[in-house]
Amino acid sequence: MPYFPVLPFGLISCCRPCLSWTYFLCKNPGTVVFSSALRSTMKLYVIVPLCVLFTVTTQAPSRDECICEVTSEKPFPHDKLGRVAGNASECNSTINAQMTQELESLLLGLEHRLPQLQEDVSVLEREDDGELYAVLSLFVIENELREINQLIDKLNSTTLDRQHLTTNTTKKLEDLRAEMKELVTYDTMKVIETQQDNERLKSELSDCETGLHPTTQPTQPPHGNCPHGQFYNITAPRVYTQGEYPGSYPYGAWGRDPKPEAGKEDWYWMVILTSGNKFAHYVRQYSSLSSLIVGVSKPGNAQIHAANPTTNTIQGPNAVMYGGALYYNCYNKDAVCRFNITDKTVTTLQLPKDTRYNSKGNFCRLEQCYPFTDLDLATDESGVWVIYTTLQDFGNLVLSKVEGNETMRLGQTWKTSVYKQAVTNTFMACGVLYATRYIDKDVEEIFYSFDTLTGEENFKIGVYMNKMSANIYSLNYSPVDQMLHVYSDSRMVSYKVLFR
Structure with missing residues (x-):
């Protein structure tokens, strides 16, 4: 066969x-x-x-197996996708809103310092005594000129850095756009295209629904009754001095009177705790910022009492000046005292029952509490406020308006949900309470706000303050010039408050 x-x-x-x-x-x-x-x-x-x-080959790996060859699409470039995601993340971390705010802060600082320099020169011309005061004032002016030049240099270098950053980022964005267009070609199921169509339809539907309502609702409630706009940031330190007692008195307070008496519009005041960092019995006055910086007190001290401490003298560092009177925590009392500097009289306002005082409801940070900070007095555009806590409120901050001219009385009161010993200090601006907390020795964070107009609380303010010393013992907002005055380990520092 x-x-x-x-x-x-x-x-x-x-x-x-x-x-x-x-x-x-x-x-x-x-x-x-x-x-x-x-x-x-x-x-x-x-x-x-x-x-x-059939196809015959002599290179078969095995004579008892059938092998089928499969041809697939080109593999998805996961490495390229990871690189694109990394570059996008790098752009987000490199460019942020803080950069624009930094430039704005520098410009605002320059805007503030130039008129201040002009004012200091005018003060020197008016108050020149031909002796020590003139020499000290010239020294202040020389320092201010040096700081203004440093500010201008910083502004120029920052502007140049931002220009380079803009150029580099524009190139990176163009490259990212090209790579993303290439990656979209792998979307054979049209998933991305469908998502984009859905987003477009949602947007059109939202516009259609909005068009049915003639009145547009605000995106968020109004914040207080503020003529400046909404608070959103602070600048770097604008004023920094150790005054006439460098390093001697770590606890104290300073600032300006938002409602000064005639002829005292440019005056500054200072309270230092001279007895065991707990008590004081006088307020020191300065006729100008230059006088405070060089430590020339004019007209000098306004004494509450010759003894310290005693009835109605100052307890704790959180004092404020308003309408020619000093408001503070009365010695050994759960009460607010008002000392009229002109006629040397003291008026007392009793706080609610079970208000914590005598260092039982202090401001604190993790490692320590600040003694005798039970009561915090604050000023803003509307007047004087007192921040405290009671046993009934389980240690949470309570805010009350101080009313009255001849006789003080407690006005409207608000209760918050922020625990006082988790707070290092507070201040008021345009009817809104702000609270700070300790981050580290160089940074404090304004993290919380309570709007007395709407009752809205916000725990995510996220405004950071660059400190000149580790501990902030008092914090006062001045509505006269929108400055935040800080007393920190015997140093006096001020910041410009920025509003939108």
Whole structure:
């Protein structure tokens, strides 16, 4: 019987006409023997080119296996996607709102310092005594000129850095846009395109719904009754001095009178705790900022009492001046005292029952509390406020308005949900209470606000204050010039408050 030689079958491309043959050949490798009954059939297959039926290769890895070759699409470039995501994240971390605020802060600082320099020169011309005061005033002016030059240099270098950053970022964004367009081509299921269509439809639907209401609702409640706008940041320190007692009295307070008596519009005041960092019995006055910086008190001290401490003298560092009177925590009382500097009289306001005092409800940070900070007095555009806590409020801050001219009385009161010993200090601005907390020795954070107009609380203010010393013992806002006056470890520092 005729026979066919052995064929080294390897990779077989299967097609429907020869399916039975390929199965037979794969299962029976070796010499293939055909009967006479199949000869005529084989002739037909000889006529048909073998390449149509199957592909023969001599490089088969195994003679008893069928191997099928699969061709797929090009693989998704996960490494490129990761690189694009990393570059986008780097852009977000490199460029932020703080950068624009830094430039704005520098410009505001320059705007503040130039008129201040002009005012100091005018004060020197008016008060020049030809002796020590003139020399000290000239020294202050020389320092201010040096600081203004440093501010201008900083502004120029910052502007140049921002220009380079803008150029580099523009190039990076163009590259990211090109890479994203390439990555979108891998979206064969059109998922991204569908999501974009959905977002567009949602936006159109929202616009359509908004169009049905003629009155547009505000995006958030108004913040107090503020003529300046909404508070959003503070600048770097604008004034920094250790005054006439450098390093001697770490606890104290200073600032300006928001409602000064006639002729005292430019005056500053200072209270230092001279008895064990707890008590004081006088307020020191300065006729100008230059006088305070160089430590020349004019007209000098306004004494509450000759003894210290005693009835109605000052307890704790959180005092404020308003309308020619000093407001503070009365010695050994849960009460507010008002000392009229002109007629030397003291008026007392009793706080609610169970108000914590005598260092039982202090401001604190993790490592320590600040003694005798139970009561915090504050001023803003509307007057005087007192911040305290009671037993009934479980240590949370309570805010009350101080009303009255001849006789003080407690006005409207608000209760908050922020725990006082988690706070390092507070201040008021435009009817809004702000609270700070300690971050580290160089930074304090304004983290909380309470709006007395709306009752809205916000625990995510996120405004950071660069400190000149670790501890802030008093914090007063001046609505006269929108400055924040800080007394910190015997240093007097001020910051410009920024409003939108």
